Amino acid sequence: MDCNEARPLLDANADHELPAPDAQRVQQHIESCDACRRESENLHALSKSLRAQPYHRAPDALRARILAALPQGDGAVREPTAETPRATAQPRPKWSWLGNWLNGWLRPQGAMGRPGGGVVGSGSGSAIGQGWLVALVVALGAVAVGVTMNLHRPAPGGAFSDELVESHVRAQMSGHDIDVISTDRHTVKPWFNGRIDYSPPVEDLAANGFPLEGGRLDYIGHQRVAVLVYRYQKHVIDVYVFPEARSGDAGREAAAGPSVAQTREGYSLAHWSAQGMTWWAVTDAAPDALSGLEKALKARLAGGSEQTEGG
Known part of the structure; x- marks a missing residue:
């Protein structure tokens, strides 16, 4: 194996995605080629650094506020429980993906809210919570638009x-x-x-x-x-x-x-x-x-x- 064959395989080799015979051939080439060995070491260092980055979970208070803002009744986003098994659970509205995504993103190790994973908040509290949700969506939208415009802002010239x-x-x-x-x-x-x-x-x-x-x-x-x-x-x-x-x-x-x-x-x-x-x-x-x-x-x-x- 020469450099032209080995270079395209270095990424997969660093992530342990190559079949054993290919991995062995790439490794043999790396041991005999200084340029490819340095490139392989850089890829391994990058992969290790990415895996070492911390995962930041959203605060419980933020999760509670967002879940409280989700609509109740026919529009509620609920997980199946012993009383409402999956087979008989109410059909989810077309916007239920938002609740699912928020619930999965914000859920800590232990369940929050009502027993059975229910959504916190109802009545007037839900109305207030919906206001929080609208404000949060508007704020996130503004941030996304600002970031997109900044990333795609054309520099002077062609x-x-x-x-x-x-x-x-x-x-x-x-x-x-x-x-x-x-x-x-x-x-x-x-x-x-x-x-x-x-x-x-x-x-x-x-x-x-x-x-x-x-x-x-x-x-x-x-x-x-x-x-x-x-x-x-x-x-x-x-x-x-x-x-x-x-x-x-x-x-x-x-x-x-x-x-x-x-x-x-x-x-x-x-x-x-x-x-x-x-x-x-x-x-x-x-x-x-x-x-x-x-x-x-x-x-x-x-x-x-x-x-x-x-x-």
């Missing part, structure tokens, strides 16, 4: 740039930023055959300080695109390349400004056109790094290496 930054960050956080690991363009370029319907130009720019590390597929702008992964010192540079004819939002956004590097949420981006392709590059390095990469790549492509080497 939506495509935001999508590229999200793709780059997601790849780095997942640890699966490379599907085909190789510094040889004759290995990386053929890997895309059959996976996308175009052939991206691939160049190794190690002589210019930007060694090729491999490539991957991503889904950007409603299409599958090739991503070439380069390294500059200790920084990863993702280069997204696709035909100009289908650039869509990417092409319109690129046409809206000059081919210069820009910054977005601390990340540098640059775009340009060459050999009928639209190129976008994203990195956490300084914008000058992308300017150097663009210059070196255009020089190699203009030199005709794609044609003279047989692509």
Whole structure:
């Protein structure tokens, strides 16, 4: 098993989800590969940290207030008891899922309220409780709307740039930023055959300080695109390349400004056109790094290496 086979299995291996033969093969590879071993150790540490996080149960007083606000009578949300077994329990109203969800979320280890798990509160107390429920729902709705608007608030600039930054960050956080690991363009370029319907130009720019590390597929702008992964010192540079004819939002956004590097949420981006392709590059390095990469790549492509080497 090599890195290309092992990388997609590291997550499942860390969570003990692989069959024994596959787990053994992955473990044997990890023991012989420093890069995959470090990645596996990071995944195990993350999994352990998530499992160690505390579970916070809602206070009993809050549970009591919400349960008291649930409608009584025909609209009551009651659990079956010895007196009202499940087979003869009243049909639940269409909003009973709210009561079920709240009851399950708020229930402590021991039952609260009336004997038999009944709902606390009735009469005028229920009317007051309904007011609490309405206030709680309104407050939760306001919080949800505020959080959603904040998460989806567009940053200055184009939506495509935001999508590229999200793709780059997601790849780095997942640890699966490379599907085909190789510094040889004759290995990386053929890997895309059959996976996308175009052939991206691939160049190794190690002589210019930007060694090729491999490539991957991503889904950007409603299409599958090739991503070439380069390294500059200790920084990863993702280069997204696709035909100009289908650039869509990417092409319109690129046409809206000059081919210069820009910054977005601390990340540098640059775009340009060459050999009928639209190129976008994203990195956490300084914008000058992308300017150097663009210059070196255009020089190699203009030199005709794609044609003279047989692509």
